[in-house]
């Protein structure tokens with residue numbers, strides 16, 4: 257299938273590693289012009305070079321941006337100009353229960369998970385409307401559908417992204433701009449390893465990751481590249497009729513309808 261992303265300008269935020277990087281690589285493989293953004297410049301440059309080497313696509317550019325800062329987002333958008341396909345990703349919020357968080361923690365999670373999307377969507381949609389084409393995909397979490405133990409900030413803000421995206425899908429569809437949200441279950445990235453490391457256990461992280469896999473119908477946790485395939489399709493010209501939807505990529509782990 258021709259995904260129709262060759263030559264398209266694609267921005268993947270929070271893409272120096274993990275799921276964001278896998279998505280950026282998937283677009284680079286299809287011949288898109290890819291921009292990746294995150295905070296650590298050295299790591300970001302390494303990721304861009306790695307994607308260029310692995311895909312043979314030299315059109316991969318790294319832009320330093322802290323997604324919790326509106327000025328950073330504004331600067332990034334100005335330097336990129338028109339964006340055809342926007343993949344919204346962000347770092348995961350810290351784990352914890354209600355009494356672990358103060359106002360500053362809540363404000364930070366709000367800026368990182370929700371305002372980030374509001375600001376990038378606000379920046380890209382005028383040009384998308386003008387050209388009558390745009391695709392936006394939000395990387396969220398399975399917590400957009402089912403609360404996760406110990407991830408209160410995620411459980412609060414991910415469903416808000418779903419509400420926002422559903423409303424946006426109604427407003428943007430007549431201009432051929434489609435927006436969807438994709439939630440990972442358990443994918444093998446640094447984020448998951450960090451969460452496991454924080455949980456006290458006699459078993460190694462590796463042992464626990466393997467064990468977690470046996471509770472998933474597919475029999476293992478997922479790889480970032482498997483997640484990226486779903487993003488690539490929804491955020492492509494080949495997707496012409498799916499908008500306002502939520503998709504969970506979790507090997508069948510979640511049992512909600």
Ligand SMILES: NC(=O)c1ccc[n+]([C@@H]2O[C@H](COP(=O)([O-])OP(=O)(O)OC[C@H]3O[C@@H](n4cnc5c(N)ncnc54)[C@H](OP(=O)(O)O)[C@@H]3O)[C@@H](O)[C@H]2O)c1
Pocket residue numbers: 269270271272273274275276293294295296297299321322323324345346347348349368395396397398439440441442443444445446447448
């Ligand atoms: N992996 C999973 O199984 C899983 C499951 C459910 C949900 N998720 C969610 O999916 C998203 C991606 O997860 P991941 O596993 O790929 O995480 P990861 O491997 O830890 O990568 C996170 C990326 O986000 C960037 N980032 C963090 N804070 C940022 C900020 N303020 N501004 C710009 N970039 C920022 C990081 O780079 P810098 O630190 O250099 O900025 C890095 O590139 C997260 O929101 C996570 O909660 C993941």
